Amino acid sequence: MTVRTPDTGRATGTGPEADERGPEPVGVRLDVNGVQRHVEIEPRVSLLGALRDELQLTGAKRGCDQGTCGACTVWVDGRRVLACLTLAITCEDAEVTTVEGLATPDGTGDGRLHPMQEEFIRQDAFQCGYCTPGQIMSAVGCVREGHAGDDGEIKEWMSGNICRCAAYPHIRAAIRAARDRV
Amino acid sequence: MRPISYVRTEGADGIDRAVGLVTADPDSHFLAGGTTEVDLLRQHVLAPNRLVDINRLPLSGVEELPDGGLRIGALTRMSEVAAAPAVQERLPMVARALVLGASAQLRHMASMGGNMMQKVRCGYYRDGESPCNKREPGAGCAALGGVSRTHAVLGTSEHCIATHPSDVAVPLVALDAVIRTRTADSERAYAIDEFFLPPGDTPDREHPLTHGELITAIDVPTPPLARRSLYLKVRDRESYEFALVSVAAALEVRDGKVSGVRIALGGVGTRPWRARRAEDALVGGPATTASFDLAARAELAEARTTPMNAFKPELARRTLVRALETLTRDGSQS
Ligand SMILES: Cc1cc2nc3c(=O)[nH]c(=O)nc-3n(C[C@H](O)[C@H](O)[C@H](O)COP(=O)(O)OP(=O)(O)OC[C@H]3O[C@@H](n4cnc5c(N)ncnc54)[C@H](O)[C@@H]3O)c2cc1C
Ligand code: FES
Ligand code: FES
Numbered sequence: 001m002t003v004r005t006p007d008t009g010r011a012t013g014t015g016p017e018a019d020e021r022g023p024e025p026v027g028v029r030l031d032v033n034g035v036q037r038h039v040e041i042e043p044r045v046s047l048l049g050a051l052r053d054e055l056q057l058t059g060a061k062r063g064c065d066q067g068t069c070g071a072c073t074v075w076v077d078g079r080r081v082l083a084c085l086t087l088a089i090t091c092e093d094a095e096v097t098t099v100e101g102l103a104t105p106d107g108t109g110d111g112r113l114h115p116m117q118e119e120f121i122r123q124d125a126f127q128c129g130y131c132t133p134g135q136i137m138s139a140v141g142c143v144r145e146g147h148a149g150d151d152g153e154i155k156e157w158m159s160g161n162i163c164r165c166a167a168y169p170h171i172r173a174a175i176r177a178a179r180d181r182v
Numbered sequence: 183m184r185p186i187s188y189v190r191t192e193g194a195d196g197i198d199r200a201v202g203l204v205t206a207d208p209d210s211h212f213l214a215g216g217t218t219e220v221d222l223l224r225q226h227v228l229a230p231n232r233l234v235d236i237n238r239l240p241l242s243g244v245e246e247l248p249d250g251g252l253r254i255g256a257l258t259r260m261s262e263v264a265a266a267p268a269v270q271e272r273l274p275m276v277a278r279a280l281v282l283g284a285s286a287q288l289r290h291m292a293s294m295g296g297n298m299m300q301k302v303r304c305g306y307y308r309d310g311e312s313p314c315n316k317r318e319p320g321a322g323c324a325a326l327g328g329v330s331r332t333h334a335v336l337g338t339s340e341h342c343i344a345t346h347p348s349d350v351a352v353p354l355v356a357l358d359a360v361i362r363t364r365t366a367d368s369e370r371a372y373a374i375d376e377f378f379l380p381p382g383d384t385p386d387r388e389h390p391l392t393h394g395e396l397i398t399a400i401d402v403p404t405p406p407l408a409r410r411s412l413y414l415k416v417r418d419r420e421s422y423e424f425a426l427v428s429v430a431a432a433l434e435v436r437d438g439k440v441s442g443v444r445i446a447l448g449g450v451g452t453r454p455w456r457a458r459r460a461e462d463a464l465v466g467g468p469a470t471t472a473s474f475d476l477a478a479r480a481e482l483a484e485a486r487t488t489p490m491n492a493f494k495p496e497l498a499r500r501t502l503v504r505a506l507e508t509l510t511r512d513g514s515q516s
Binding site for chain 2: 019020021022023024042043044046065066067070073079080081082085086087089090138141142145147155156157158159160161
């Protein structure tokens with residue numbers, strides 16, 4: 001595992017840096033939607049890059065790639081975070097959940113959508129749909145964190161998810177409608 | 183994004199190890215939540231060759247100190263601190279500043295130590311190529327004659343006018359918090375006033391820390407007056423935006439007179455701005471709008487503006503007066 005490029009000039013071999021990994025591709029274990037996956041990636045690869053480009057889980061979207069839009073929102077250990085500013089290699093030993101894993105979180109695979117997904121459809125909470133996976137993952141987080149009390153609160157605690165189509169009123173309606181079933 | 187290598191540190195022994203690794207190598211950086219580090223690495227503004235992941239070090243949590251203060255571990259996330267009952271009850275302005283910062287997702291990621299170390303949001307610093315004395319000492323400052331609407335009006339120098347971006351640092355400065363650190367051979371403690379350096383002739387030096395020095399905790403006193411405190415943030419949009427002006431204030435009034443006050447301003451200074459002139463002007467005087475106004479004017483008298491941010495002193499004056507009026511009225515949070 002201890003492979004080091006010569007140009008860094010740092011000591012090689014054993015010692016305190018024996019577990020340095022990269023910069024070339026290294027094996028990274030990821031637990032995504034309850035399944036153990038293995039990817040060969042450079043340490044600089046973001047969680048978003050690993051999900052989309054290595055694991056073909058293209059639900060999380062690349063909007064800005066700098067933390068300003070929320071399209072890449074996934075859960076790491078149950079908390080909503082931005083996959084674009086998270087390095088995949090930091091997620092070893094953590095549970096990653098993407099919108100693809102939301103429909104059957106109990107693993108029953110009966111094909112039923114999550115209540116938040118159902119309400120996004122029922123309330124027509126999108127137009128182009130690009131922001132929607134991030135909105136949905138963030139919306140479930142918003143409810144679980146206890147911040148979906150009224151529209152004002154939903155607005156504030158969902159502000160990290162931008163919708164270019166401005167479907168906001170419908171997104172809030174979906175969250176209100178789903179909140180007791182989440 | 184440039185290639186990097188990665189080392190994870192964990193456990194109690196990991197603290198010394200992380201410090202040792204970064205201290206020994208100028209091209210290594212600590213990685214906490216990554217919301218500044220990964221962002222600026224991708225923009226080619228920061229250029230480490232190696233990231234030392236400190237997220238699994240045992241430096242999380244909010245603890246009671248024997249003197250009644252609170253110790254916030256450097257790796258506690260913004261959302262965790264904002265939700266801590268002791269912080270909400272005793273330091274409402276800290277909880278409020280946290281909740282009004284960034285977004286819910288970013289607050290789950292961002293650590294308190296990283297928050298103290300976050301970089302300025304000046305567009306010329308962040309574009310990685312404009313002249314910027316912070317990024318490249320001696321290169322000049324493109325903001326001085328450029329787009330400077332969000333830039334600072336207090337504590338500026340002819341070399342840099344970038345605003346300090348942190349929200350939570352503003353109430354922490356008002357409360358005289360202490361930043362605790364670890365170096366390879368010592369533990370240190372910095373009064374927060376000494377921690378955020380004014381740009382002066384060396385805008386690239388933002389903190390007194392040596393390379394590889396790790397923030398371990400922030401100690402925050404909880405004076406009784408802080409229970410009646412607020413953080414008021416004014417910005418271009420209602421949420422998910424940095425402050426144009428913000429005010430952290432705590433006020434104690436006895437028999438109509440100000441018996442204790444703490445004020446700091448955000449969005450206007452090159453550092454989180456402790457408003458000592460305003461505090462001095464207020465203590466012992468009447469708790470009236472007229473004296474709040476005089477105090478605000480005293481604080482902002484030395485503001486130096488550009489044509490684009492000339493609105494800031496007036497906006498800061500109004501925001502400060504409103505904060506103090508609100509506290510006088512009902513003492514609630516805002
Ligand atoms: C879109 C966006 C909006 C934002 N809005 C706001 C806002 O409104 N208000 C606000 O206050 N902030 C805002 N932020 C900034 C955010 O709060 C900071 O990026 C965050 O607090 C940094 O913490 P981190 O743990 O992610 O640090 P990292 O990015 O991991 O680290 C930041 C820097 O500090 C160093 N470092 C990290 N931990 C330590 C330590 N313990 N000791 C020594 N050095 C350390 C790292 O090497 C790095 O250089 C925003 C950020 C983004 C991306
Ligand atoms: S792609 Fe991550 S926040 Fe925009
Ligand atoms: S539905 Fe188009 S961006 Fe939100």
